[in-house]
Amino acid sequence: MDKLIKGVLIVIGTLSMVLGFIGIFLPVLPTTPFLILASICYIRSSEKLHRWLMNHKLFGECIRNYQEKKGIPCKVKIFAIGSLWLSIGYSALFIIPVTMIKVLMFGIAAGVTIHILSFKTLE
The missing domain is CATH 1.20.5 (Single alpha-helices involved in coiled-coils or other helix-helix interfaces)
Known part of the structure; x- marks a missing residue:
């Protein structure tokens, strides 16, 4: 994949993660969809960032529960x-x-x- 596209995906993923974090405190912003978008961007651009997000103390469990439809x-x-x-x-x-x-x-x-x-x- 082109380095420019990977860079753009990393930026979009990071912005999505920041918006997801803000959404924890502002219910008008939906936290989970932004975190899912960050996960999708990271999985396509940076294995290291995706692994970090999925293992994150605050965000990881939320994303895994949503993706695995656990609840x-x-x-x-x-x-x-x-x-x-x-x-x-x-x-x-x-x-x-x-x-x-x-x-x-x-x-x-x-x-x-x-x-x-x-x-x-x-x-």
Whole structure:
């Protein structure tokens, strides 16, 4: 593979990983899809970075559970759904003035909640 393409994939993977990390604290950003994208970019560009990501203390288990369709731990589901609704609820009720945007935000929150709940709950 061309060195330029590998470099671009490493940059995209790293940006995705940073966004995934930010998504831990901002429920509006979906953590897992960004980490999956980082994993895909790294597996195609750098075996060392992919191995590091898959063995990472914070991210590795999340990616493996998602890829192997094992599920999501109960504590993670509760935290994700709770922080999602708190942040979107606060934003929609106190910050966003446009009613249609508020409705859209609550619709997105409902969709993300359904998506999270569709995964098997790990013990």
